[in-house]
Amino acid sequence: MQVVATVALAAGTLLGHAITQEQAPLLTQALNVMLGWGGLDSIFLVTPAAVGGGILLGALLGGTLAFADSRGRVPLVLAVLALLPFLLSWLSLTDRLPIAPVTLHALANYGWLGLPLLCGVPGIWRSNLPAIALGALLLLVQPLTLEGNDVAALLPILGFIVCFMLYIELAYDHLRYARLARIMHHSTEFEAVLNWFGVMLLLTLACTTALTAAAFGFHEVLAEVLPARFRNSIEFNTIYGRALSVMVFFTLWAIAQTVFSRQFLARQVE
Amino acid sequence: MWTRKAVTYAGFGTILVLFAPFINNLQLLLLGITLLGFVAIHSLVNTRPVEVKITRRFSDSQLFEGQETEVDLVIQNRGRPIGCLEVYDQLPRELGPEKVANHTIVRLRRDEALLARYHLECHLRGQYTLGRPLLRLYNPSFLFYHESEVDSTDELVVFPKIEEIEGLDLSSDFPKMYQGAIPIRRVGTSGEFYSIREYHPGDDFKNINWRVFGRTRKLMVNQFEREDISDVMLVLDTREISGTGTPVHNPLNYSCRAAAALTRYFLHTRNRVGLTIYGETVESISVDSGERHMYRLLTRLAELRPAGSLGLHTVIGDLRNFTPRSPVIVISTLEQDRTVHSALREITAHGFRLTLIAPDTLEYDRESRIISPAVYFTASAELDNTIAEARSLGARALRWDPSSVLGPALQEVVR
Missing domain, CATH: 2.60.40.10 (Immunoglobulins)
Incomplete structure (x- = not known):
């Protein structure tokens, strides 16, 4: 469960940047601007190689943090990680270390791009909910650009969504089941429950994909049903119209489920 | 019912769907739809009521x-x-x-x-x-x-936990022979052999074991089992004050353990045992014998809770109907009971053979800071006075430290 979640997180980071391709993400641009204010060069660049390096460095540092946490030495490792860039810079500037500034800049860039893994990996392996949530947030926000994206990048988008859902679901559910396992260390049924969870997760993800496609395609159904002045309006034919169609779809779903669910009918009988 | 996770997913999904158009982002729109779809699908899985x-x-x-x-x-x-x-x-x-x-x-x-x-x-x-x-x-x-x-x-x-008691003679001087005497494992005067011991001056000559004398040239006498049946009444204090302390260490718990140990001991030695409880009300279980009666008494002891403030004198009325000159064993903390002195006098005046057991948890209460040192010294002195008064009335009185075993402590008093 944890291994799959870690792989999903790494793949999500890769695909997140693949969706935006050559566009500079907003947060990366902001960092470069801040460096520019200090009279420094823009060292944060998003390239496929840099993203790959970032993932590896993030996984390494995240793993180190998780290991340190298991030994109760997180503050020490965090202090070393915080001081290390300054130490490396100082050693490099005083020619005591044969690492060129360019290499140090690349390391900083990798560190920035690997930040979702740096947070997410300890979250997954040490069952830490805030760290999992922070990893998910960074995974989502870090590659965002102002230009947006469309169906041209549909495959990476779908891959990213699957990875995101797998990461968040497996990490969170591992946390919950680990908590239950601690209580129920004697239970022989626990394995059966875990197997059931795995199968159900795959099934529900498949159903969710189908439902997502239905909700996305509901816009076309609505176009058939609505009067022409709505159907042909500019608002309806942009992403705003599609978003509203999605909301209408889920509103109808909620109403139908409330009316036809067994609990509701049972309450009416009572 | 929705969990916080479901609320977060639904809320976050809605925000993403509504926010994505502003930055023209299909990725966020689809993620929002997926989150909403995930919640919608899961609302159908394993949520129906079960039997x-x-x-x-x-x-x-x-x-x-x-x-x-x-x-x-x-x-x-x-x-x-x-x-x-x-x-x-x-x-x-x-x-x-x-x-x-x-x-x-x-x-x-x-x-x-x-x-x-x-x-x-x-x-x-x-x-x-x-x-x-x-x-x-x-x-x-x-x-x-x-x-x-x-x-x-x-x-x-x-x-209640039952402690083994052996060889304790708390029974009556006036056994109820008319009910059919039954041998009990104690030295007495029946025809049933019990053990052999050395001769002491004053021993009856007819008890000398001449066979042993012939073999060893030592004068030894036979001892025989004592036969008697007594009616024993246990009087138990369940007043609210007897619950002072922790749920485990309080006088009522120790009283119940003592009562359970004595009940089993007396019933196993073929006596009849009754129980009188006072506190909120006075309740009597009349004397009887047998295994079933023992479990009836033990069940009642298990159920007891501290309540009320009725004094010891309230049991006098019930004791009047009890077999005269029989043993009465009062198990009480004796604290804050103004009637205890007159009640003890009256019980002994009726000719009952009184034994008083006062479970003493004052030391524990002081060490655990449940009571102050001043309260401890006052209560301790008062308890000593009551015990002394009971002894002066001819009763066998014991200030029992529950950390010690009851049997030997009682034997000390009986001697």
């Missing part, structure tokens, strides 16, 4: 304080298959839940029955009700849950 029957089986039918028992929880599914069901057997606070694993998670197929076993440590006497078990039905991703209770309760009686 589960739960029954309990205990490994021991009789339990005493400090013993452990195994509880088998039989969980039987009578409806649809259930993927993830949490079962939490509700236990009284006194029986758990420090080490008790009364919480389990199971997967149940249609009509399947499973056994969940947990150990119960019974630290404190009492009559407990186990149940009703709580069921929590989660869907696989913890988005929705449904809670219910199963109507399944069981009674569990934990008897």
Whole structure:
């Protein structure tokens, strides 16, 4: 469960940047601007190689943090990680270390791009909910650009969504089941429950994909049903119209489920 | 019911769907739809009510304080298959839940029955009700849950701990021979041989064992079993003050243990035992013998709770109907009872053979800071005075430290 979640997180980071391709993400641009204010060069660049390096460095540092946490030495490792860039810079500037500034800049860039893994990996392996949530947030926000994206990048988008859902679901559910396992260390049924969870997760993800496609395609159904002045309006034919169609779809779903669910009918009988 | 995770997913999904158009971002729109779809799909999985029957089986039918028992929880599914069901057997606070694993998670197929076993440590006497078990039905991703209770309760009686008492002579000087004397394992004057000992001047010549004399050239005398039956009345103080202390260390608990030990001892030596309880009301269980009577008394002792403030004098009326000159054993803290002096005088005046046992937890209460040193010294001096007064009336009185064994302490007093 944890291994799959870690792989999903790494793949999500890769695909997140693949969706935006050559566009500079907003947060990366902001960092470069801040460096520019200090009279420094823009060292944060998003390239496929840099993203790959970032993932590896993030996984390494995240793993180190998780290991340190298991030994109760997180503050020490965090202090070393915080001081290390300054130490490396100082050693490099005083020619005591044969690492060129360019290499140090690349390391900083990798560190920035690997930040979702740096947070997410300890979250997954040490069952830490805030760290999992922070990893998910960074995974989502870090590659965002102002230009947006469309169906041209549909495959990476779908891959990213699957990875995101797998990461968040497996990490969170591992946390919950680990908590239950601690209580129920004697239970022989626990394995059966875990197997059931795995199968159900795959099934529900498949159903969710189908439902997502239905909700996305509901816009076309609505176009058939609505009067022409709505159907042909500019608002309806942009992403705003599609978003509203999605909301209408889920509103109808909620109403139908409330009316036809067994609990509701049972309450009416009572 | 929605979990926080479901609310977060639905809220976050809605925000993403509504926000994505502003930055023209299909990725966020699709992620929002997926989150909403995930919640919608999961609202259909493993959330319908279930039909589960739960029954309990205990490994021991009789339990005493400090013993452990195994509880088998039989969980039987009578409806649809259930993927993830949490079962939490509700236990009284006194029986758990420090080490008790009364919480389990199971997967149940249609009509399947499973056994969940947990150990119960019974630290404190009492009559407990186990149940009703709580069921929590989660869907696989913890988005929705449904809670219910199963109507399944069981009674569990934990008897007071019983200490072995041997060779204690608290019975009457006037045994009730007319009921049919029964030999008891004690030295007496019946025809049943008990043991042999050296001759002491004054021993009856007819008891000399001449065979042994012929063999060893030593004068030895035979000892015979004593035969008697007494009616013994135990008087137990259950006033509210007897509950002072912790749930485990309080005078009432120790009183119940002493009463249980004496009950078993007297009944096993073929006497008849009765019990009078005073506190909130006065309740009497008349003297009787036999195993069934013992469990009746033990069950009553298990149920006792501290309540009321009736003094010892309230039992005098009931004692008037009791067999004259029989042993009466009062087990009381004697604290804050103004009637105790007159009551003791009256009991001895009626000719009852009075034994007074005062479980003393004052030392423990002081060390645990339940009472102040000043209160300790006052209460301790008062207790000593009462004990001394009881002794002056001819009663055998004992200030009993519950950390010591009751039998030897009582033997000291009887001598």
